[in-house]
Amino acid sequence: MRAVIIDTPGTIRVGSVPDPTPGPEELVIKVGACGICGTDLHIADGEFPPTPYPIIPGHEFAGEVVAVGTRVPEMMGETFTIGTRVAVDPSLFCGHCAFCHVGKGNLCENWNAIGDTVNGAFAEYVAVPAANAYPIPERVSYREAALIEPVSCAVHGIHRLQPSLGDSMLIVGAGTMGLLLLQLALRGGASRVAVLDLNTERLALAKRLGAYQTANNLIDILALEPSGFDCVIDATGVPPAIESALQAVKRGGKFMIFGVAPSEARVALSPFRIYNDEITIVGSMAVLHSYQQAVDLVSRGAIDTSVMLTEAFPLEDFSKALDRVRRGEGLKTQILPNGEL
Ligand SMILES: [Zn+2]
Ligand SMILES: [Zn+2]
Structure with a gap:
């Protein structure tokens, strides 16, 4: 062959x-x-x-x-x-x-x-x-x-993040994974999802898939949510993007590292802020007990695959x-x- x-x-x-x-x-x-x-x-x-x-x-x-x-x-x-x-x-x-x-x-x-x-x-x-x-x-x-395989990774991510019904959410990175997470977040009960990316074509797709706000910088994103978001997901793996995304987490909120950064990469975080604002940081790695769910989501049309x-x-x-x-x-x-x- x-x-x-x-x-x-x-x-x-x-x-x-x-x-x-x-x-x-x-x-x-x-x-x-x-x-x-x-x-x-x-x-x-x-x-x-x-x-x-x-x-x-x-x-x-x-x-x-x-x-x-x-x-x-x-x-x-x-x-x-x-x-x-x-x-x-x-x-x-x-x-x-x-x-x-x-x-x-x-x-x-x-x-x-x-x-x-x-x-x-x-x-x-x-x-x-x-x-x-x-x-x-x-x-x-x-x-x-x-x-289905990338969807199953995104399903595991949402299982790890466990957003609450009505949460506000920010997704940083509008590549395949960011746009799949956007669709699942809206399906999973987020009241509104904002998307940040530098690529305007991808932001247009995020809008089409239901993002209520899109921008290429954090200042514009935070203008509508001055106290930040209940859940923030990094889907870039880019250290400077991760550092700035943490600023967008609301007090008591959650931050998920979903994007794959180089293993030697480091970011600067404020331990005081994580303590004082009770911020939860979670990671999500690949697929776990999430493949059948992804089969069902794709085959029942819950994921827009055409985009x-x-x-x-x-x-x-x-x-x-x-x-x-x-x-x-x-x-x-x-x-x-x-x-x-
Ligand atoms: Zn892959
Ligand atoms: Zn083993």
Whole structure:
């Protein structure tokens, strides 16, 4: 089959590799669509420590079952047969470490993920554990279904933040994740959500998705909410943006770090303010008990996917697509390794 292969950081090619075969508890998926995200840039550049090389990347995907492992029917009955349409949770938790034992698999000491540490879906076919596959209804396209993984990250974020009904909210960063968090926040009971970004096209999309106020600077945002917001989410991972976003948290409010900053980055915070204003700071990392919810939100139309899905490229144009993501063009760029399925 054809696949994107990153031989070493910075060396990316589209080449031929043997077709995957399913292990006893696995499925082989013919990939319908696979999204590119910031993690793929880090993997391409050698900045994602868990990744071994060579690797086939791609962790946001959906497709059609074309082979079923020998033990899958006895494990799961008729759930998966040839032709079943599925989206796949890429998380591979060990199940036996201290974190897995308390239900925090996303913090697993032996964390792995399809497309991050084992071969993924920027390929015509990919083998996955059957337990990670979720059937999707006919009405959901593969392009929409490939958005379920980022939605599940945003669902976990909202679970971590636990906003109260009626809260005011500010989201800093109107990329794919910021706009998904915006939709979930409005769905989850925020009375109003403001969005801050430097990109005016993205702010227009935020408006279209229901943001009551958008701006490219904090002063304009705070003009309408002088005492700040009940909940502030950073979806940029950019240290200066994080420092200024903290100023927008209301007394007694919450601040969530959702964007991925470089591991060596540091920000200056006022401990006095966190103490005196009783500010809660939370982090949110990837997917935990949130994939089925994301399947339901996308397949029931609770997420506007049309705004999020911008360009799609064939496998052979992977490098071109990756450069587009690197330049911040479009929103969710996807690869269709088998054309339009
Ligand atoms: Zn991703
Ligand atoms: Zn574990």
